[in-house]
Amino acid sequence: MKLPVIKAVQRTCTPEQIETTLQVLENLSEAPAxxxxxIDVIGELISNLCGALEVHELVASGMSEKDAGNAFMKKVLGSIDR
Known part of the structure; x- marks a missing residue:
């Protein structure tokens, strides 16, 4: 996951656009060819898009964009440390 990518998507796309893109990528990832x-690239894109959705939610709940990005990355890093 790359926070600059997550922030760029969060700033320029609506949650609905992100969800649609996620559906397309998830379906594409199942192509046998x-x-x-x-598949790794698609997985990375999916991870970044899911992060952007979560940052959107945090911002919508009143958190600043910077704090939302930092909170999300702390959560990710915390889950990796376990």
Whole structure:
């Protein structure tokens, strides 16, 4: 996950646009002709889009964009440390 990518998506796309893109990528990831590196790229995109959705939710609940991004990354890093 890359916070600059997450912030860029969160700033320029609505949650509905992100959800639609997620559906497309999830369906695309099941194509039998894809090779492992392509699946990895799709997975990275999906992770970033899910992060952008979560940051959207945090901002909508009243958190500043900066604090929302930091809170999300702390959550991610906390889950990796376990």
């Amino acid at each position: 894809l090779k492992e590196p392509e």
